Amino acid sequence: GAVVSQHPSRVICKSGTSVKIECRSLDFQATTMFWYRQFPKQSLMLMATSNEGSKATYEQGVEKDKFLINHASLTLSTLTVTSAHPEDSSFYICSARDINYGYTFGSGTRLTVV
Amino acid sequence: AQKITQTQPGMFVQEKEAVTLDCTYDTSDQSYGLFWYKQPSSGEMIFLIYQGSYDEQNATEGRYSLNFQKARKSANLVISASQLGDSAMYFCAMRGTLNAGGTSYGKLTFGQGTILTVHP
Numbered sequence: 001g002a003v004v005s006q007h008p009s010r011v012i013c014k015s016g017t018s019v020k021i022e023c024r025s026l027d028f029q030a031t032t033m034f035w036y037r038q039f040p041k042q043s044l045m046l047m048a049t050s051n052e053g054s055k056a057t058y059e060q061g062v063e064k065d066k067f068l069i070n071h072a073s074l075t076l077s078t079l080t081v082t083s084a085h086p087e088d089s090s091f092y093i094c095s096a097r098d099i100n101y102g103y104t105f106g107s108g109t110r111l112t113v114v
Numbered sequence: 115a116q117k118i119t120q121t122q123p124g125m126f127v128q129e130k131e132a133v134t135l136d137c138t139y140d141t142s143d144q145s146y147g148l149f150w151y152k153q154p155s156s157g158e159m160i161f162l163i164y165q166g167s168y169d170e171q172n173a174t175e176g177r178y179s180l181n182f183q184k185a186r187k188s189a190n191l192v193i194s195a196s197q198l199g200d201s202a203m204y205f206c207a208m209r210g211t212l213n214a215g216g217t218s219y220g221k222l223t224f225g226q227g228t229i230l231t232v233h234p
Contacts, residue, residue, distance in 0.1 A: 034221055043205065044159075044224045091157055097220050103149070105159035 002028050004096050006106025013084055013113055021079045021109045023094035028104075030096035033077035035069060038091040038108075050077050084113040116141045118208050120225035127196045128233050134181070135191040135228045137206030143167075147209035148189040149222065150180065154202040162204075165189055196232045203227045 003026040013019050023033060032051050036044040050056040050071035058064050066088075068080040077096075081088055093108040117140040127133040139148065150162040165173045165180045173180040181190040193200060206225040 032220065041203070041227070041229070043226050044222075046221055046223070049221055093157070093159065095159070095222070102164070103161070103220075103222060105151075108157040108159075110157070 002026075002096070002098065002100075002104040004030070004094060004104045004106040006094055006109060008109060009107060010110045011112070013111070015085050015113055016083055018080055018082045019084055019111060021081075021092055021094075021111075023077050023079075023096070023106045025075045025096045025098070025104070028096075028098045028100065029074035030077070030098055031074065032097040033071055034095040034097065034103075035067075035077075035079050036093045036095065038093065040091075044093065047079075081111065084111070086113045089113045116143070116146075116208050116210055116223045118206050118223055118225035120206055120228050122228045123226070124229045124231065126231050126233060127193075129198060130195055132192060132194045133196055133230065135193070135204050135206075135230065137189045137191065137225055139187050139189060139206075139208050141187075141208065143210070148180070148182070149207040149209065150178070150189075150191045151205045151207060152200075152202045153205060153227075159205075163191065193230075198232050198234060201230060201232045203229050 005024045007022050035047045038044045047062045048056045048058040050069045052071050052074050056069035071077040089112050094106040096104050119138045146167045148165045152160040163173050163175045163178045163180050165182045177194045179192045205227050207222045210221050
């Protein structure tokens with residue numbers, strides 16, 4: 001079946017630094033990638049949608065300059081949290097959409113900013 | 115705009131019994147899709163079952179079945195013969211269609227989730 005590999009699974013960074021999270025579709029071409037954020041025991045909140053080769057579409061209230069999304073190829077999308085602060089600590093998860101496989105989720109990244 | 119509502123923050127069930135997790139939705143789209151996912155404490159999202167808005171039969175996948183009542187806009191998940199490993203958070207989600215700009219094709223909107231605990 002379709003697999004999306006997400007790295008890193010856990011990351012701790014210092015306040016003010018940037019962190020990059022990668023999602024790779026291993027055996028299919030992900031034309032669209034969705035990025036979600038989830039706080040403990042809460043729902044997944046869509047942050048942005050990225051389409052290969054075009055600018056990401058951000059949901060209302062999500063800072064574009066803080067959460068940089070790049071979808072440069074059909075198999076790789078990245079989310080960079082710039083100048084991270086403790087309030088950015090959360091669980092981030094990507095999901096790739098492909099017309100053949102539906103939705104496939106990465107395993108998620110737990111970000112802790114200290 | 116689409117909305118998914120799960121009104122049960124937590125549910126408890128005895129092992130080997132059946133349990134129903136509620137989900138209601140609201141959309142103005144004629145064509146839509148409804149999903150259920152399981153999220154264990156590890157955080158991964160596990161796909162359970164899918165129901166298309168035009169599907170006349172209720173979807174079934176092993177011990178999972180979806181009670182789809184279109185007129186009532188409900189898509190409840192039924193888990194039969196519960197197992198200890200079923201303890202997790204469960205999310206109902208709806209697939210959107212093309213928006214006006216065409217750049218958010220098929221994004222999923224999630225409900226609040228239900229934490230299911232299976233007792234031995």
